Amino acid sequence: MSTIPNRNQPAATRKPREERWSEILTVATELFYQKGYEGTSLQEIAERLGIMKGSLYYYIRSKEDILFVVLNEAHKAGLERMTSAAQVEGTALDRLRAMIIAHIRSIADNVISTAVFLNEMKSLPQESQDKILGGAVNYPKMFEQVLREGMEEGTIRQDLDPKLTATIVLGSLNSTHRWLHPERHGNLRKVQDHFTRILISGLASDGN
Template identity: 50%
Template structure:
């Protein structure tokens, strides 16, 4: 985890927990509180109470609630981006790599549901300049999907009528929505969801003759039959 810009220098020592250990604990609790109460409903007092600290003690680590949200969002984005960049760099043609990225992205979101929800729900709570700082330039996250679609089109693997920018927005928008209805132990596993979404996306983009004629396989249902929440 990077050194947060909004954190104050820790004074003193004694028998207190090491600063980085306490920061990691603060980070985890803040993420949970933002998830449970939303940014507007959460307060530094809520976070301090759950940590068993006085509210004033938080200022050893953070300057404001906004700074704390910024650090949570930045770390969620950093981890997610690192995940898809690594997946996109693996061997294979652009469509194969796009499939891997979609599957891995869904799995990462579902495995980090609390942080994902905070990130996708609370981005608008930050000023635009801080949002841009997190997302990076032309949205580094979306650029991974855009690059793969563009390369696939250049190689003749993606249909000529596909607009890469619109396609990347559509892919990321539909895949990101999974967090709204996925529940651990529900009807489908993250892998099943990721594979099904990936097959649908790749088949919708692929040029004629690039892929086998078979339609995307229907995922097998698990034992539980809980319907997705709307």
């Protein structure tokens, strides 16, 4: 659930305002996806919601505030799934496999917000990007961590740089947002299966 930045509303009206806020985020995400962040105005967001543009300022100070929340929520939601996947029993290679499967699932369920996350992060000032990505836990660090663990325990090949490899693996998985579509979810299992076969064979040490 998303947090409303301006919380000075009376308690009695809180529910509908939270619903409205959630609608604003959904509509803004769709418009950012279709037209890009730069190409979307607050006026258009208001129009699509059937409200006055001025009403938006009850929730935000600027279009950038909306983008920040959209990207922050997308990041947090995906990380939660990944974190549970990373706790699976077994070797680091097993954890890596579970993380790959979870991340593809997460992208398939959130194709549009994943696209906005990947394409529009650059539209935020560096400070805001750091706020979203700079926590103790983030995607690249999680992949780098499991790769390092696998290299130490001997299940993952040691001739690779874990940081660059994490970037490559994560980028490869993220690239599926371009062609994974909710309406073609029948293929999700096949996609997960192909990714794990290719990447796990590509990253395992001999005999693993």
